[in-house]
Amino acid sequence: MAATSETLRDQFPEAFENWFASKGWSIHPHQQEMLARANEPSLMLIAPTGGGKTLAGFLPTLVDLAEQPHEGMHTLYVSPLKALAADIKRNLRTPVDEMGLNIRIEDRTGDTSYTQRRRQRADPPHILLTTPESLALMTSYEDAARTFQGLKRVVVDEIHALADSKRGDQLMLALARLQQICPDLRRVGLSATVDKPEEIAGLLAKQPDPCTILRADPGPDPDIQMLTTNEPPPWSGGGAAYAIPAVLEQIKQHNTTLIFHNTRAQAEIFFHNLWLANEEGLPIGIHHGSLDRDQRLKVEAAMVRGDLRAIVCTGSLDLGIDWGDVDLVIQIGAPKNVKRLVQRIGRANHRYNAPSKALLVPANRFEVVECTAALQAVLDQDLDGETRGPGPLDVLCQHILLRAASGPFLADDLFSEMTSVGAYTDLDRETFDACLDFCATGGYALRAYDQWQRLKQAPDGSWHLRDPRAASKIRMNAGTIQDADLLKVRMKRSRGGKPLGEVEEAFAASLLPGDTFLIGGQIVKYEGLREMTVEVSKDARKKPKVAVFSGTKFSTSTQLSQRILRLFQQHDWPELPSHTAEWLSLQRHVSRLPEPGRLLIESFPHNSRQHICVYGFAGRNAQQTLGLLLTKRMEDLGLAPLGFVSTDYATLIWGLDEVTDPSALLNRDAIHAGLEGWLAGNALIKRTFRGVATIAGLIERNTPGQRKSGRQATFSSDILYDTLLKYDPDHLLMRITREEAMRGLVDFSRIEEMLDRVEDRIDLVRLDRVTPLAAPLLLEVGKVYVGESAEERLLEEEEAALMKAAGLA
Amino acid sequence: MKTVDFSLAGVQLTALGSGALWWQDKRLLCVSDLHLGKSERISRRGGAALPPYDTRDTLIRLEQDLRFTNAETVVCLGDSFDDLDVLDAMPESESNWINRLQAGRRWVWIEGNHDPGAVELPGSHLSELLQPPLTFRHIAKAGDSGEISGHYHPKVRVQTRLRGISRPAFLFDADRVIMPAYGTYTGGLRSTEAVLEDLMRPEAKAIVTGQTPRIVPLPRTLRR
Structure with a gap:
């Protein structure tokens, strides 16, 4: 280590040393290590939240920029959340300003203005903070090579949250493209605790480059327990209403409590019940992805100010934004997945070196067993990882189209670029060609309209868009996040028309005028549908008639299921509450x-x-x-x-x-x-097809304008699915759909x-x-x-x- | 094939589950909004290459309905082609197929907003067809009576005990019938949209298409 420290002294300019000293901080060993290894092609850092992880990722950049001036973009930072990009911009500004460094830092997300985005492409900042979707778009412009010229580093934050999703695949494909433009690009991944860091490292690195994995001190083990209540949990259901008094008591005993739920509907119902029982009027907020953006921002701001004692929330609060003084995390309902539980708990606690405190609240009797098994898994540090198959081909198709939008390309070059991406190393040429053919002609067994190919091949063999105007259409469809068809919910115009949030179209369709439901913690009455907006009015009733809007339901992981089965084999169950142990004994008896x-x-x-x-x-x-x-x-x-x-x-x-x-x-x-x-005629596979076909560019995302003008012009993706099933069942998209459904919804x-x-x-x-x-x-x-x-x-x-x-x- | 009968202006009409309308007395079959060649038009305009099977799928159903009814007259109620250029690119197999269906029948192409002119196919090209006491035209005219039109691609949503079921539908009242779209690549406009509610009388009904066509009261919003 002595050698490292000496090199470090050379690498660490005085301004930095003074700045650290002025804060009374010393540089963490993992931050040192990141600096020392700054020149490795890829690095992955595993560190708990609050451990200076982000600074560790940026230190090599700041040091480099402090020492020598740089023309154009130096470092690209990618995070899964827009809010995180904005947050990091603020946090990075402080050391940069205090050290008097002349570094331009900007963010670019879906919220960035058109003028600002154009300027960023022509005159990029030193550090650009963005999301995978915005990055994919930036690489699709003709001037991409100029925008990214001279780029030295890319930092992927919360990489574990991207690694097992199509967003991550899209990001890594975009990085491969950047690596073509800037061959010396260094990659850094920042991750929370994961089960198989080597797998994520393999996704991050350009293949076959190695990727060093650095581990920061994980801090003390979390203090997780099951919440015990006087009343036993019910036999079924997911509301956990029985636990409301005990949860309120916990809120009172702590500064700030985050109350996580697995679904938005459950969060709404719980919040409603919590309010009814909240006789002291403790300030409690609700936060989930279906709420109106302004409402969410309001809750976030109140949270940062420390005005709230508790927030009822879902995964939308899952990522590492600085949440102030959270000292308790409550998980309502069995966690279903141990890894997510650990990350949730770890991330909510921002006090480094203090154990995170968390309580699990089983919603029903079976979940008592499931929570117990999850607690054991946490203690054993047995995180569940589902191995993900090879990179999905719909994302590949979208990447080909985006690549074409940025200018002509050679198939051979693109193929070798793609196979340098961890998830696509095993991609064979035949499959790649099928994807290219799909992008170019549609790839149908019946070749009908060759003259209207989307991509054409020039005499030199390079591929390009037949109609350059198609580029903007392709860009409009970029991204891999699958929005369910969402409808906005507003108060009736006569009552101010205040936006409340969104519900899924399928849920809206199940409503009859007069039905009541919960949104943002209030009961509203469905009035009708106006121009694709759900209009509601306030309703003073105590009980909503309809309370569920469908949402993703996570499956319990294989590992956790196996743990439960093993738990069943015990002779008795001293770790279970007696009501549950007796239930299992009776089952064994009868x-x-x-x-x-x-x-x-x-x-x-x-x-x-x-x-x-x-x-x-x-x-x-x-x-x-x-x-x-x-x-x-x-x-x-x-x-x-x-x-x-x-x-x-x-x-x-x-x-x-x-x-x-x-x-x-x-x-x-x-x-x-x-x-x-x-399977062929099933609704789940049709839903899967819609996702695949949207990402692959066969169907266009619904834009608000189109939907307003009435729907008879757009037809459902189910029709395309039925048509392909009838006439072209082996079409590329049908194959992708089947494979995906077998792993996903159909499982x-x-x-x-x-x-x-x-x-x-x-x-x-x-x-x-x-x-x-x-x-x-x-x-x-x-x-x-x-x-x-x-x-x-x-x-x-x-x-x-x-x-x-x-x-x- | 299951069908359902209703009457307009004293004429007995039969709705087929496919979305075609049969006038037994005149041996006349009416279909609306075929949108033939839609996938080709979208590709041509730089959109995605949709599966190029829509035209044949539509023609297969039309052929079945012609065989079932043995119609002497066929009225295509406008938007038969997705635009006037689709015939140029249509594979010969498909244009020949249309010719074959036309053989031995009187065939009327009513103009629609997508195909506002004559196409190079046999048959008469009319802006509307008067067949007293009925009038066939593409877009409904408020205030007219005894009218059969298309254009809006109406669909209705029926709330059943377990879930809502949404399907293309005929809308009808004492004055008019608005036909569902017959083409494969067509979407629908809910019967609760203002433009349809304004056209239909309060006591209007809908015929839900499908294996067995069924008559239900026209679902409406409660805003009036």
Whole structure:
């Protein structure tokens, strides 16, 4: 280390030493290390929040700029959040100004003005702070090479949050492009604690360059416990309303509490209940991604000022913005994923070297077990990582189009550029050519309109846009974030028209005038739809009629599911509250507990129907798919299924006949065949297709203007899917869609994993009544009703009822 | 094929689940807004290359309806082509297909806003067709009666016990029928949009297309 310190003295100008001294700080070892290794092609730093991580990333830049003047852009900083870019700009300004350095720092996000953006391209600042989407756009202009000329460093902040998403893939493709322009570009990644840092490092580095991983002192272990309440949690549901008094008590005992929820709907309901119980009027705010931007900014500002005692929030508060004096994090509902839990807790606490304090609040009885298993995983530092497949091809297609927008390119060059990206190293030429063909011609089996190709090849072999005006269209569609179709919610014009936030179109469509729902913590009444805006009025009622807007539901990770199964195998459960331990004992007594490596199926009559409960522990999405496949299989076998309901750990199916031969039901070939047929017409795969087709540039994002002018000009992506399925089922986008759905919404991969694990070790336990473990499923919401032509039957019912009501029968 | 009957100006009309309208007495089949060649037009104008199967998909359904009804007259109610240039680029297989469907029938192309002129195909090209007591035109004229029009691509949303179901639909009342769009690549305009609510009488009904077409009261907003 002595050598390092000496080199450091050389590298560390006096101004910096004085500045650190004036603050009473000493440079952290990891900051030193980053400086010493500044010339390595890529570096990844793993550090807890509050450990001077960002400064560590920027120190080499600041030192370099302090020592020698630089023309043009020196360092590019990319973060997953716009707000983070703005925040870093403020935080970086302080040391730069105090040291009297002449460094221009600017941010560029979707909120930056057109003039400002143009100026930044022509006359870039020394340090530019941006997001993956804005960067992709900047590289798509003809003057990209000039804008980025001389760029020396790129810093990717919160890289773990980007690494397993298409946003990260897009970013790394853009970095490969920058590396072409500036071959000496150095890459730095800043990350929170992750399970497999080598994987992220492999994504960050230009392949096959190495990437050194540096680890800062992780600080003390977090202090995480389960919140104990006098009242046991309910048998099912996700609201955790029972815990409100205990949570209020915790808020009172702490300065600032963050209360995380897994979904926006749950956050709204909890916030509502918290307010009703908040007799002392403690200042409590709500923050989630569906709220109007102004409202969110207001809450954020109040938080920074220290005006709030608690914020009820979702993942929108997940990333490392400086949140002032947070001293308690409460997670409502089982965390589903240990890694996310640890990062959430670590990040919310900004006091370096003080243990983060967190409480888990199980929403129902099963989640008591899940939370206990998660706590053990945290103690064992056993973070769950789902290995991600190769880089997605829809992002690749978008990159090809953006590349074409910036000027002609040679296929060979682009291919070698792309295969230098970690996620795409295994990309074969044939697949690349298929993507290029899709971008150029649409890639259809029927070659109809060759004269209208989007990309044309010049005699020298280079590819370019047929119509240069297409560039602006391509740029408008850039980005990989999949917005559900969102509709704005506003107060009625006669009541001021105040914007409240957004809801999903599907939720808005389910509303009838007069229905009440929660948004931003208030109950509003649906008045109607005006020009694609949901108009509402205030409603003084105590209870909203409809409270859910659909949103992503995370599946419990494989690792956590396995931990739960292992926990079940214990002889007794001293770590569980008695109400839960007794519940498990009773289950063991009347039936048995699910085991790792075996599949438990219970069958019992209830309410004059036959039920089977399949404890697959494959996560919500996979159990849902399993429900659909098994009911279809039962229909084929003549077992007259009626419906099913799924949770993260089991699927409960009811029907007219008793199941006696489970292996016939779970026959792998039959399930596969069922999947093929069922998948093709399924809504989940259509939703996946829409995402893929939007990113790949086949369909355009809805712009507000288009939607206002009425919808008859735009047609649903479902039509394109149906058409391709009928006439071109092997089209590139259909292949991408199928693969993605199998891993994502359909999650068939986890069903296969389960079948592999279990092989023929299937235990059917036949009982004369519902078991303790299955009983909560009967209370679950989200039941799915099956049976042929259900839609036609529902319509028929409704037709009769409506015509009768209208006196027309 | 399941159908549903209703009447306009004393004429009995039949709605087909595909979105076509059948006038049995005149042996006349009417379809609206075919938007043939839409994918080609979008590519030509620098948009994405959509799957080029829309024209054949539309023609397959039209052929089925012609076989089912054995129509003597076909009225295409405007916006039959996505613009007037799509015929130039249309593969011969498809233009021949249209010719084949036309053989032995009286065929009327009504002009629409997308195809405001004559196309190089057999048949009469009219701005509207008077077939007393009915008038066929592309865009509805407020105040007229006995009128069959298209243009708006109406769709309705029916709220059932479990969920809302949204489909293209015929809208009809004592004065008019507004036809759903027949073409494959067509979207829809909700029946609750002001322009449609203004055109239709309060007691108007809708026929939901699909396997079995069904009559329901026209879903409306509560703002009037």
